[in-house]
Amino acid sequence: MVDVKTAPDAPAKAGASLLEIRDLQAWYGESHVLHGINFDVRTGEVVTLLGRNGAGKTSTLKSIMGMIAKRTGSARFDGHELIKMHSDKIARLGVAICPEERGIFASLDVRENLMLPPIVRSGGLSTEQIFELFPNLKERLSSSQGTKLSGGEQQMLAIARILRTGARFLMLDEPTEGLAPVIIQQIGRTIQRLKSEGFTILLVEQNFRFASTVADRFFIVEHGKVIDGFANSELQANMDKLHTYLGV
Amino acid sequence: MQALYAQLLVGLINGSFYALLSLGLAVIFGMLNIINFAHGALYMMGAFCAYFLLNIFGLNYWYALVLAPIAVGIFGMLLERTLLKWIAGLDHLYGLLLTFGIALIIQGVFQNYFGSSGLPYAIPPQLQGGMNLGFMFLPIYRGWVVVFSLVVCIATWYLIERTRLGAYLRAATENPNLVRAFGINVPRMITLTYGLGIGLAALAGVLSAPINQVRPLMGADLIIVVFAVVVIGGMGSIMGSVITGFALGVVEGLTKYFYPEASNTVVFVLMVLVLLVKPTGLTGRAT
Ligand SMILES: Nc1ncnc2c1ncn2[C@@H]1O[C@H](COP(=O)(O)OP(=O)(O)O)[C@@H](O)[C@H]1O
Ligand SMILES: [Mg+2]
Numbered sequence: 222m223v224d225v226k227t228a229p230d231a232p233a234k235a236g237a238s239l240l241e242i243r244d245l246q247a248w249y250g251e252s253h254v255l256h257g258i259n260f261d262v263r264t265g266e267v268v269t270l271l272g273r274n275g276a277g278k279t280s281t282l283k284s285i286m287g288m289i290a291k292r293t294g295s296a297r298f299d300g301h302e303l304i305k306m307h308s309d310k311i312a313r314l315g316v317a318i319c320p321e322e323r324g325i326f327a328s329l330d331v332r333e334n335l336m337l338p339p340i341v342r343s344g345g346l347s348t349e350q351i352f353e354l355f356p357n358l359k360e361r362l363s364s365s366q367g368t369k370l371s372g373g374e375q376q377m378l379a380i381a382r383i384l385r386t387g388a389r390f391l392m393l394d395e396p397t398e399g400l401a402p403v404i405i406q407q408i409g410r411t412i413q414r415l416k417s418e419g420f421t422i423l424l425v426e427q428n429f430r431f432a433s434t435v436a437d438r439f440f441i442v443e444h445g446k447v448i449d450g451f452a453n454s455e456l457q458a459n460m461d462k463l464h465t466y467l468g469v
Numbered sequence: 470m471q472a473l474y475a476q477l478l479v480g481l482i483n484g485s486f487y488a489l490l491s492l493g494l495a496v497i498f499g500m501l502n503i504i505n506f507a508h509g510a511l512y513m514m515g516a517f518c519a520y521f522l523l524n525i526f527g528l529n530y531w532y533a534l535v536l537a538p539i540a541v542g543i544f545g546m547l548l549e550r551t552l553l554k555w556i557a558g559l560d561h562l563y564g565l566l567l568t569f570g571i572a573l574i575i576q577g578v579f580q581n582y583f584g585s586s587g588l589p590y591a592i593p594p595q596l597q598g599g600m601n602l603g604f605m606f607l608p609i610y611r612g613w614v615v616v617f618s619l620v621v622c623i624a625t626w627y628l629i630e631r632t633r634l635g636a637y638l639r640a641a642t643e644n645p646n647l648v649r650a651f652g653i654n655v656p657r658m659i660t661l662t663y664g665l666g667i668g669l670a671a672l673a674g675v676l677s678a679p680i681n682q683v684r685p686l687m688g689a690d691l692i693i694v695v696f697a698v699v700v701i702g703g704m705g706s707i708m709g710s711v712i713t714g715f716a717l718g719v720v721e722g723l724t725k726y727f728y729p730e731a732s733n734t735v736v737f738v739l740m741v742l743v744l745l746v747k748p749t750g751l752t753g754r755a756t
Contacts, residue, residue, distance in 0.1 A: 308650040312650055326644065336636070
């Protein structure tokens with residue numbers, strides 16, 4: 222297990238820790254899936270969780286968001302302890318999630334899907350800014366059912382709707398999964414852009430080539446623990462290890 | 470012909486009650502995943518509430534139309550907070566048994582105090598009398614029940630399908646965890662939704678008081694048919710339950726005219742047919 226204090230330093234511009242995860246454990250009913258997760262995310266950086274299928278990446282995001290009821294340890298966000306908080310309260314602190322299955326609602330049209338998450342803080346993107354990032358969404362706005370969109374459009378909608386809310390900490394769970402290269406590029410540019418505008422992003426990715434184009438630091442999750450971590454600049458040096466971890 | 474129109478009107482009135490009650494059941498089922506067997510008992514409480522308001526507080530029908538749904542709705546929300554919330558997420562059977570038990574207790578208490586016979590509730594003076602439409606005689610109160618129910622159903626449909634609050638509701642019906650993770654207090658929405666469904670039932674109770682009298686078992690008789698309506702219409706859609714409610718009332722009325730022997734069973738025959746052909750109901754989504 223990696224000692225967080227000796228975890229590699231992020232680029233100079235990153236600030237103090239926005240999120241500190243310590244010994245985070247989580248259970249689905251009786252099934253113990255997170256066994257002590259430790260890592261930090263600093264203000265303004267993009268941190269990527271890598272790991273095989275079933276390693277516990279999604280569960281980590283859900284635990285931070287308060288979407289898994291049974292969890293212990295500590296998750297401090299911006300001075301608030303989240304571990305006993307319900308997810309609606311956590312959202313109101315400015316934490317937002319774009320779930321792995323995208324979570325577009327079939328009974329809502331595209332506009333309703335986009336407008337669904339309430340504004341939790343000031344400083345969210347306006348709809349104009351969102352359409353600037355995702356021009357295709359504007360054309361599909363009056364589409365009757367959110368789930369009638371293509372996979373790429375649904376992914377953009379799922380990201381777009383959390384940009385309106387004013388949340389400054391975004392968790393994106395495999396946003397490129399199953400998408401065409403050109404759309405993956407667009408999502409990459411979007412993440413760059415959000416980062417340059419000061420958003421802090423916790424990304425889950427299987428595709429570490431994509432992740433390396435946006436991430437400042439990586440943490441490796443295996444069997445419900447963080448087992449290693451390094452900065453993007455050390456990626457090449459860690460390539461062999463990475464291949465072993467991910468089994469690629 | 471006169472008799473046919475009269476039966477059609479009776480059908481529309483019954484349809485109004487079916488629509489208001491099955492609409493509430495659909496809203497509750499969507500959000501709480503509970504088949505609310507207490508619905509008939511709460512409908513009855515709406516009628517009794519109107520009776521009490523008049524005979525204890527001297528508040529007439531028009532006050533009852535507003536106050537009874539609110540009072541019974543609040544009672545419903547207390548039930549949700551104290552009892553129903555503990556079985557959230559469990560199998561349908563638990564909700565069914567619990568609400569069935571609640572219905573028996575409520576009906577038992579009212580029967581204990583009021584027996585089984587009906588208490589009279591007068592038609593409000595503004596809605597007494599009738600109108601000769603040429604082809605039939607229309608009692609004003611009955612016309613009012615049909616029109617007012619229709620307006621309430623459409624307003625409820627609008628609230629759910631066209632407003633922001635309704636979007637929360639629809640979204641939470643699909644994926645409550647994600648909606649909550651967007652910062653919406655879903656447990657409170659669940660309580661309010663139950664209150665809304667119960668309020669609709671209580672409103673139907675007030676509307677029926679001048680027509681059917683006020684009886685402890687008035688809901689128990691009606692709710693059996695309403696459940697058949699719900700099975701036929703499917704739980705999936707708001708508009709579906711409204712249209713099915715009115716349509717089956719009319720079918721019943723027509724049967725009463727053309728083949729009276731079958732008028733009490735036609736809805737159940739239809740239910741069996743629909744179950745054979747499309748088990749999720751006419752407008753239901755497969756789950
Ligand atoms: N809803 C669930 N109920 C029970 N077990 C689950 C559930 N979701 C995930 N798991 C289990 O938890 C472990 C971690 O899953 P997950 O966090 O989804 O992994 P990853 O996102 O890294 O692929 C896996 O063993 C998975 O089978
Ligand atoms: Mg996952």
